[in-house]
Amino acid sequence: xxxxxxxxxxxLNFRVPGTREAAFTQIVRKYQEKLYWHxxxxxxxxxxxxxxxxxxxxxxxxSLDNFREDSQLYTWLYRIAxxxxxxxxxxxxxxxxxxxxxxxxxxSNKLKADRYFDPGKLEWKxxxxxTSLPEKQRIVFNLRYYDEMPYEEMSRVLExxxxxxxxxYHHAVKKIEEFMLNH
Amino acid sequence: MAHNDNIGRELRSIxxxxxxxxxxxxxxxxxxxxxxxxxxxxxxIRHSAEGQEEDASGILAGLKDRSTFQVPAGYFDQLxxxxxxxxxxxxxxxxxxxxxxILPAILTGLRDLPTFRxPAGYFDxxxxxxxxxxxxxDNNMGVEEExxxxxxxxxxMSREYPGKVPEGYFDLFPWEAEPGQWESEPAKVIPIxxxxxLRKFLAAAVMVGVLMASAISGFHIYDSPSDFLRSGVxxxxxxxxxxALARISDQDILDYLKSNTDVSDADLxxxxxxxxxxxxIEDNADGxxxxxxxxxxxxxxxxxxxx
Numbered sequence: 001x002x003x004x005x006x007x008x009x010x011x012l013n014f015r016v017p018g019t020r021e022a023a024f025t026q027i028v029r030k031y032q033e034k035l036y037w038h039x040x041x042x043x044x045x046x047x048x049x050x051x052x053x054x055x056x057x058x059x060x061x062x063s064l065d066n067f068r069e070d071s072q073l074y075t076w077l078y079r080i081a082x083x084x085x086x087x088x089x090x091x092x093x094x095x096x097x098x099x100x101x102x103x104x105x106x107x108s109n110k111l112k113a114d115r116y117f118d119p120g121k122l123e124w125k126x127x128x129x130x131t132s133l134p135e136k137q138r139i140v141f142n143l144r145y146y147d148e149m150p151y152e153e154m155s156r157v158l159e160x161x162x163x164x165x166x167x168x169y170h171h172a173v174k175k176i177e178e179f180m181l182n183h
Numbered sequence: 184m185a186h187n188d189n190i191g192r193e194l195r196s197i198x199x200x201x202x203x204x205x206x207x208x209x210x211x212x213x214x215x216x217x218x219x220x221x222x223x224x225x226x227x228i229r230h231s232a233e234g235q236e237e238d239a240s241g242i243l244a245g246l247k248d249r250s251t252f253q254v255p256a257g258y259f260d261q262l263x264x265x266x267x268x269x270x271x272x273x274x275x276x277x278x279x280x281x282x283x284x285i286l287p288a289i290l291t292g293l294r295d296l297p298t299f300r301x302p303a304g305y306f307d308x309x310x311x312x313x314x315x316x317x318x319x320x321d322n323n324m325g326v327e328e329e330x331x332x333x334x335x336x337x338x339x340m341s342r343e344y345p346g347k348v349p350e351g352y353f354d355l356f357p358w359e360a361e362p363g364q365w366e367s368e369p370a371k372v373i374p375i376x377x378x379x380x381l382r383k384f385l386a387a388a389v390m391v392g393v394l395m396a397s398a399i400s401g402f403h404i405y406d407s408p409s410d411f412l413r414s415g416v417x418x419x420x421x422x423x424x425x426x427a428l429a430r431i432s433d434q435d436i437l438d439y440l441k442s443n444t445d446v447s448d449a450d451l452x453x454x455x456x457x458x459x460x461x462x463x464i465e466d467n468a469d470g471x472x473x474x475x476x477x478x479x480x481x482x483x484x485x486x487x488x489x490x
Contacts, residue, residue, distance in 0.1 A: 032221065170197055
């Protein structure tokens with residue numbers, strides 16, 4: 001497993017013109033997989049995730065000079081990735097001119113269209129259950145279940161109180177359990 | 184993916200079923216995707232930056248001077264004149280439309296619409312109401328205001344009386360009464376009796392009775408020969424005629440005949456005159472003249488005849 005420099009050191013190098021591109025490459029390499037999977041679980045499709053991830057990286061490149069170090073870098077990156085993913089879904093809604101429930105159906109269909117999709121496997125069934133959740137609960141569940149993000153950090157990413165996040169996570173787990181038992 | 188112990192316990196407390204599910208993600212990514220992604224991303228950013236510079240300096244600068252749309256030759260030279268012509272034509276068309284089409288149509292349509300309603304019998308009671316209001320207004324109106332309403336011309340004239348009084352008239356007038364001059368007994372107060380109307384009715388009844396009795400008895404008083412002649416047809420007997428005629432003096436008859444004799448009067452008089460009593464020509468054949476004619480009158484008449 002590759003070792004990466006500390007976030008503070010990376011940020012310092014980014015602010016120096018001579019080491020700017022190298023520092024940016026290190027930051028991307030450090031957080032790319034986390035950001036990718038976070039985005040992928042929201043948009044489901046690899047190509048869409050790739051597009052969103054590139055947009056996130058471009059925004060990071062443009063905005064990193066203004067990043068305030070009062071929060072952790074990866075929290076800031078997750079917030080950008082979450083917003084970009086939700087913006088991407090909103091754009092898809094407008095293009096499709098369909099209702100939100102139809103978008104959920106579209107996400108389910110997109111999941112089933114994956115060439116590796118196997119409905120007999122529990123992990124795919126779990127993904128189907130997650131797509132049945134409301135958007136906010138889906139993001140909370142993913143951040144907590146897959147990324148093991150503490151509520152405190154999740155609160156900063158989603159700008160929501162920890163109590164509300166715990167409630168959302170509780171509801172999401174119960175709905176997934178019900179889905180798994182009934183399907 | 185190994186769950187954090189706290190997160191695992193939390194999940195198990197919520198749902199044993201979900202906690203037992205595999206924690207791995209079934210999604211796959213192309214081979215070496217993450218290995219090449221940072222370099223590709225940096226390359227994309229460089230290209231994007233170069234593209235932006237190109238857009239700013241090259242493409243946009245080149246497009247700036249290019250005009251996509253074309254206008255006819257001389258369009259802008261003639262534009263002010265053409266716009267002014269169009270404005271004038273539209274204003275003229277709007278005015279004519281209002282005067283010739285819109286306004287007459289609107290007025291014609293409105294003419295027959297019962298827009299205003301009046302209470303039933305309004306015009307029947309209107310004159311009385313106006314009279315009452317006019318009287319009330321007159322009562323409250325001052326002299327100046329009343330005259331101004333009646334005749335502004337009269338109101339503008341001087342109200343000073345043009346006549347004069349003899350000099351010193353008012354100085355000599357005994358305005359200042361001497362002691363005791365105006366002290367006299369109080370004026371007699373005549374009470375208004377409630378029987379007064381009854382007396383009036385009685386007096387009127389007496390007068391009506393007298394007039395009716397005189398009409399029945401044929402009592403007439405003729406002021407002039409004209410009255411007598413006009414009423415002659417009503418005389419029942421010749422004796423009545425003669426009695427009435429006797430009351431009129433001869434001088435009145437002469438004056439009347441001089442000023443009012445005409446054909447109809449002559450016929451009327453002739454019809455009433457007894458020809459047997461008139462003087463005959465033979466009565467004057469001896470050269471004598473009627474006693475009424477003086478010698479001077481007779482000579483004058485002869486002189487005129489001679490001429």
